[in-house]
Amino acid sequence: MANLSINLCGITLKNPVIAASGTYGFGREFNELYDVGQIGGVSTKGMTLEPRLGNPVPRIAESRGVILNAVGLQNPGVEHFLAEDLEWLKSTGTCVIANVAGKTLEDYEKICARLDGLVDMIELNISCPNVKSGGMAFGIKPESVEAVTRAAKKSLKTTPLIVKLSPNVESIAENARAAERGGADCISLINTLTGMAIDIERRKPIIANNTGGVSGAGIKPIAVRMVYEAAQAVKIPVIGMGGITCAEDAIEFLMAGAAAVQVGTANFTDPYAMPKIIKGLNDWCDKHGVANVSDLTGTLQLNQR
Amino acid sequence: MKDYIATITKNEQIADNIFAVTFDLGETPCVRAGQFGNISIDGTHLLRRPIAICKTEGNEVTFCYQIKGLGTQKLKNMGAGTRLNVLMPLGNGFYVEDTEQKVALVGGGVGVFPLISVLRAYKDTKEIAAYIGYRNRGAVCGVEEFAKAQKFIAVTDDGSYGAQMNAVQAFAADLEKGNRPDVVLACGPTPMLRALKALVEKENLPCYVSLEERMGCGIGACLVCVCDQTNGQRARVCKDGPVFNAKEVVL
Ligand SMILES: Cc1cc2nc3c(=O)[nH]c(=O)nc-3n(C[C@H](O)[C@H](O)[C@H](O)COP(=O)(O)OP(=O)(O)OC[C@H]3O[C@@H](n4cnc5c(N)ncnc54)[C@H](O)[C@@H]3O)c2cc1C
Ligand SMILES: Cc1cc2nc3c(=O)[nH]c(=O)nc-3n(C[C@H](O)[C@H](O)[C@H](O)COP(=O)(O)O)c2cc1C
Ligand code: FES
Numbered sequence: 001m002a003n004l005s006i007n008l009c010g011i012t013l014k015n016p017v018i019a020a021s022g023t024y025g026f027g028r029e030f031n032e033l034y035d036v037g038q039i040g041g042v043s044t045k046g047m048t049l050e051p052r053l054g055n056p057v058p059r060i061a062e063s064r065g066v067i068l069n070a071v072g073l074q075n076p077g078v079e080h081f082l083a084e085d086l087e088w089l090k091s092t093g094t095c096v097i098a099n100v101a102g103k104t105l106e107d108y109e110k111i112c113a114r115l116d117g118l119v120d121m122i123e124l125n126i127s128c129p130n131v132k133s134g135g136m137a138f139g140i141k142p143e144s145v146e147a148v149t150r151a152a153k154k155s156l157k158t159t160p161l162i163v164k165l166s167p168n169v170e171s172i173a174e175n176a177r178a179a180e181r182g183g184a185d186c187i188s189l190i191n192t193l194t195g196m197a198i199d200i201e202r203r204k205p206i207i208a209n210n211t212g213g214v215s216g217a218g219i220k221p222i223a224v225r226m227v228y229e230a231a232q233a234v235k236i237p238v239i240g241m242g243g244i245t246c247a248e249d250a251i252e253f254l255m256a257g258a259a260a261v262q263v264g265t266a267n268f269t270d271p272y273a274m275p276k277i278i279k280g281l282n283d284w285c286d287k288h289g290v291a292n293v294s295d296l297t298g299t300l301q302l303n304q305r
Numbered sequence: 306m307k308d309y310i311a312t313i314t315k316n317e318q319i320a321d322n323i324f325a326v327t328f329d330l331g332e333t334p335c336v337r338a339g340q341f342g343n344i345s346i347d348g349t350h351l352l353r354r355p356i357a358i359c360k361t362e363g364n365e366v367t368f369c370y371q372i373k374g375l376g377t378q379k380l381k382n383m384g385a386g387t388r389l390n391v392l393m394p395l396g397n398g399f400y401v402e403d404t405e406q407k408v409a410l411v412g413g414g415v416g417v418f419p420l421i422s423v424l425r426a427y428k429d430t431k432e433i434a435a436y437i438g439y440r441n442r443g444a445v446c447g448v449e450e451f452a453k454a455q456k457f458i459a460v461t462d463d464g465s466y467g468a469q470m471n472a473v474q475a476f477a478a479d480l481e482k483g484n485r486p487d488v489v490l491a492c493g494p495t496p497m498l499r500a501l502k503a504l505v506e507k508e509n510l511p512c513y514v515s516l517e518e519r520m521g522c523g524i525g526a527c528l529v530c531v532c533d534q535t536n537g538q539r540a541r542v543c544k545d546g547p548v549f550n551a552k553e554v555v556l
Contacts, residue, residue, distance in 0.1 A: 025526035032306060053539055058519045060529045062352045074528045216351045268521050269351045
């Protein structure tokens, strides 16, 4: 038995496998299939201060090796989470990561202040449009990445802050450094890549929102490259994700520099994906004489060119 | 709910473009009429295909599916012995109250298949009238099942089998003759359900409809599959449905 536990910003996780936001709700449904307590952490559905109804349907489409989604942050609001889900999710023993979003800097400040000290970690989804500066997502420009990180961090006295980076940017290394400058304790990446899928009979996009976020197995090489670049750019820990389907995929991310990983779309293909990945990680470490899974982080050796 | 490793025992065409696949689950599942399964096609398709459970017999479960896109195309070419993951049973299913004796089934298109499961569940205890609409003669299927109902009226869009009308018109015609059910259970294309909703509201009849929506997880976690409710909220088709009180959903 390898030691799968990791320490992330002072928080101990049983293992480095975390459910990715938006694919796992608050864990209750998956707990009908297996004990969610065995998962390293759960990043909740993206929450906002007020409940949101999200986008019209259809919200999902499939393309070879990937899916596209545009749920539009439907969520019951942070108060509902605190009243109905938090105690239960904590009681499973998993690490509770609150994924949060907002339209203004004040939204981010308020929601972080409300959650401070109540959850294990907070993950900022900064891929949302900033209504006060013309609707461009907070996560695009390094300046706004830094500003939103700083605003959130100001509201947090105890809970560590993860900033989740968007891949739809000019330089992932620049944005990673911007989050670190803003005071992030950790960064996670990648969020979905913007895409489109067309129903050629109707000559219309399949998804009602026209565009959607691309995720799943096919995005993995892009995600691994970005995690590598981000990990090179910062000193804070990195959580890697994007297309992870099996333990070997997770190990690629760890070697590229990630301290932990998140699994999203694979939960749809196989609802037991995460327990299988955790077991596979242990088996791989045992087979390769790796005593601590944390020893794998950043062990990639580039080819000499 | 369980992710069965299911073995195909039979996979054959039953009408134009429609196939029936039977799986051996290795154990007897506990299924309510109107529930569905989420079928994993293969590793290259990241999303499973939600299909209504048409019938169960011992360890076997049968799904009837129309060939639409890549996934169902692949499924139809899979022979006996092929093993697939099938997550089931999912969703709430149809429920008939003890006080409701006369049940009307109104179905069209692929919506006829969940109604076969209702018929099988209630045919011995309820008085069932089935109003089933098909595109044309070639699309007709499930007749041997619906024939077990006390009344079975089949119609087609082009009049090539039964009268030329849709299932809602067939039901409305029978209502006019004074044949009033205690409850209406329906599944079919949205325009059909919309027409039915207008009719049952006028007639003040209780009605439950089974909805279709594109899904991610199929178990209620991702909020991909929602429908609009009359109270302004959104419900998950996979977990809160697929069966809803017609009064409570916007179609
Ligand atoms: C609860 C429920 C029960 C259903 N029962 C039946 C049934 O008994 N028989 C039957 O023939 N069909 C049924 N359907 C529709 C069936 O799910 C789709 O026809 C099927 O998924 C199409 O897959 P494909 O690979 O052929 O198409 P593709 O176009 O390759 O599918 C791409 C993606 O879109 C999804 N999708 C496409 N059309 C639909 C649709 N109409 N509804 C939901 N998802 C869709 C697919 O699941 C897949 O994820 C049901 C749908 C739901 C939600
Ligand atoms: C249906 C769906 C909903 C998502 N919702 C959120 C969300 O609310 N907040 C967020 O930060 N990321 C969200 N994501 C992005 C994932 O958390 C993850 O970053 C992305 O899907 C890449 O990982 P994967 O390839 O393993 O799915 C969502 C993804 C999917 C597929
Ligand atoms: S498909 Fe995920 S909530 Fe219905």
